[in-house]
Amino acid sequence: MSFSDPNETFRQEARELLEQLELGLLDLEQNPGNDDLVNSTFRALHTIKGSGAMFGFTAVAAFVHEFETAFDQVRKGQSSATPALIAVALDAKDHIHKLIEQPDQTHAGGDAILDALRATIAGTSATAEIPEAPAPEAPAAASQPSAAEGRWRIRFRLPADALVYGTNPLLLLDEIKAIGPCTIKALTDTIPGLDVIDPEVPYLGWQVDLVSADPREAIDDVFLFLKDGMELSVEPLLDEPGQVAATPVSAPAIAAPEAAAQRPEPAMPAPAQAAPVHAKAKPTKTAEPDGASGSDRPASSSMRVDAERLDELMDRVGELVIAQARLTQIANMSSDGNLKTIAEELERLSSGLRDTTMGIRMVPIGTLFSRFRRLVHDLSRDLGKEIEFITTGEDTELDKTMIERLADPLVHLIRNSVDHGLESADKRLAAGKPAQGTVRLSAVYAGAEVAISVTDDGAGLNAERIRAKAEEAGLLAPDAKIADQDLWQMIFAPGFSTAKEVTSLSGRGVGMDVVKRTIDGLRGSIDVATTPGQGSSMTLRLPLTLAIIDGMLVRVGNGRFTIPLAAVEECVELPEGIEANARGRNFLDIRGSLVPFLRLREVFGTTAPADPHQKVVIVSSGEGRVGLVVDQIIGNNQTVIKQLSKLHSSIKSFSGATILGDGTVALILDTSHLVAFGQGYVDQGRAA
Missing domain, CATH: 1.20.120.160 (HPT domain)
Incomplete structure (x- = not known):
């Protein structure tokens, strides 16, 4: 072990x-x-x-x-x-x-x-005086308690293993001193002889006579982590010197019943466990809000698990899904009814295990959002800008791998909004805006994706400055016509920056490049929207998971491909009589809406004969839709995503690959790229 x-x-x-x-x-x-x-x-x-x-x-x-x-x-x-x-x-x-x-x-x-x-x-401070050191020990008679104060005697002996775990009795005594004037006496009656003494055992006991109104709750805080294994009593001293109340207060009942019902009990660190990644459950709370009763608090509903163990479990589930697909294919080719029954049962179990495992990997994005409050706070101070930071959609869940890799891109986007987007207070007031700028960070489900937006109410993107910089960098010809959306994408080019000077925060043109590379690596996309004088919005569209998805298996020529099922809206048959190369007329009328379509045979350069009755799979990404013309729709399957090698990173039409039941490989189509490509493909046909 x-x-x-x-x-x-x-x-x-x-x-x-x-x-x-x-x-x-x-x-x-x-x-x-x-x-x-x-x-x-x-x-x-x-x-x-x-x-x-x-x-x-x-x-x-x-x-x-x-x-x-x-x-x-x-x-x-x-x-x-x-x-x-x-x-x-x-x-x-x-x-x-x-x-x-x-x-x-x-x-x-x-x-x-x-x-x-x-x-x-x-x-x-109202008194303008902070006690910088604990009160020195003094005889009890020297301290005259006020009418609201009393005299208390505290006796305690630490657990036998307290010193082994690093407890320092002197620090505990310092905390008691901070409560009020006191005298401290060491209790030496249990110290054994030198021949048998163990230096790791706290033989000394302690007696403290304390002047305070009611120190029981404060004493409870001092011994918060030691109460269960120690001897502790807190006794009120009567007015006559030496006379002590007969009934001591034992350690488990230091506080009065009313205080005990209201005081929270912060959780101790767990025994040595794995390094943490939260499995999906209610997050562990270190401290309860005031008023939470310890007896009413439910048992812990979360535990810590190594991130590596979760990844290994996901890999095992992926292999199980592939093996189950192979068994299902064999069972379909067999006439053995028992084999088919077992295959169906295994498919049901593996599907449930897959969903459960995926649920464990899903983490609320609020765990990421909370990190940026400090970032905005510090930027506000450093730049001298008054900023209101608003977050929404913290309960939106995303794969933990995505959460980990999104931190840097969002840092760059937020810094960019605060530094470049928001104007100074003087400029905002001159433009009729409030002096305080606003940055919003939001997350929302959008079909098979999660849309994460960073929005500010600043000046917006400057199209003229971006175009001039693009022409200067050779990214755009001086007389080239370009749509606004394509122009905005220029800001993600390596080294691109419109800042007039380099500061400690920005100006070198590396931040947005990092954002683009990271989001592309996550099979996501970035939408940019801006209104001059009113602000800008950067929206990251990301798939819910990078591990296992439901897919639709299709055939194009002799090749088989998988389309993420969550991106599929519907399937229709390609009407007869549509020319193979319509040049700008590649549209279908889907219930009154014109949807462009791509013939995947042309996109992939397939030379095999086309099937007489081709099908069109309508897929969507964000607000866009496109039809993908295929030869055959084979069916749905659970798809284990395998990342492509770096040698294939330039092929944008595919987001990964999967192993089919017969052991062959099918490429997974990147629907967001195909939707964008489909619109450009149609535009090219119109211009030809």
Whole structure:
């Protein structure tokens, strides 16, 4: 049996917590008075600190402890969450990420960030004073509790394995000191002799006399990750010195019943498991919103699985689908009824397994969208532009492989919209627009595709400047006529940029080239729409999956091809009397709509005799439709997509290949390319 690295498990948990922390801080900037956001942000910090100490990331635990101590002033209402504070807190979050990902390296700047955090909080504090160090130990008699405060005695002994897992008792005591004035006493009654002592066992117990209003909830937070295995009691001290209440409060019941019903219980990092990729289920929540009852919380409905294991499972399912297709073909050629029954049953099971496996790979695109809020926040600050960032369609699901490869293209598109698209506040006001610009990121299902759009309300694309740059680069002849849509596609050419100067953000003409290459590699397309003075929209159209699809198998001459079934609208018979080369009249009347059609025999250069009764398969991509003329429609099948080699990357009519039941290979048609090609093919015929 193999065991995963517990440090990697912590890192993955921490990445999710840091993402939650970042989103919480960004939400808090928009709604600084929301106590739920403050509490959820504070819980994320507390969980990172506790789990960091548990897994031996002491530098992380120490830094987050100081971060948490400073940010606690916001939690207590003694300071407000200003944009300046959020900016420093985001820098602190980035520093925590460095400490976690590169624990063996020295990362400077942590003290400066904490100093800036304390100074920023002090500047917004009603008292203008932040406690920078825990209160020193002092005799209990020196602390005079106010009428609203009381005296409490806390006794605790850590679990036997606490030191092994990196728990530092001194950090726990520092947290208790931060609650209020206290005296601390070590309990040494259980320390054995030196001949039998184990340095990894925490023999010391601790007694803390604390002055505080009601510290039970705060104490519960301090020992959040240790409660189940430790001895802990919290006892109120009566007015007479030395007199203690008779009934101690045990560890599982530290908080009052009312508080326990309202306080969330942040999830501990899972035991050493695989590196994460979310299987499709409800995403694991690290912390519940205030008011969620622990007893009412449903059991975890998700688990972590290695990405490699998911890919391997998908490969196995693909091989099973191919084997099932071969068995079905053999059964159809046989007269054995039992064999046909088994083949039908296996087909049903493999189809269900395929759908389930595909569902596991599907991930809500909101997991990707949330990353860009920080990007827009930083761009807004760096460029001095006030920007509203709106996302919709976060529940739209896409194959995890697509999600991973879409991050860079969307970064380039959003940066381009913010830097080039949105005007400065002065120019917007002069044009009658609000000073605040808007960038929208949306996702929606569009048939067999997912359409992801980045839209801004800026100045729009400048056709004259794009054309001039294209002519200068030799991409377009000076007197050439070109449609607007084709002109907009020029911006995706390598090295193309209309920026007048190179900045740290743009101007070198490499970003949009990356976008185009990546989307082409995903068998997708890019639509560009713009209105001068009103803004632009870039829409990425992508297939739902790259693994297994339902396909329609057709024959053209002696070759067999697969058309993605989700792109097929209908099939009709090619009317008799249509000339083989109609030159601009390659249209069919489909219920009152003219649809151009392509004879695939001509496109592929097939020389075999044509069938007398040819069929037309109507396919769509986005808003376009085209008819594909084939010799025969063989039937539907489950298609396992195999990527073509780099030697075939220039062949745009095919998106991949699949293995048929008889072991032969059928190429998979790229319907989006054929739809675009069909329109151009008809235009060429008209011009001839």
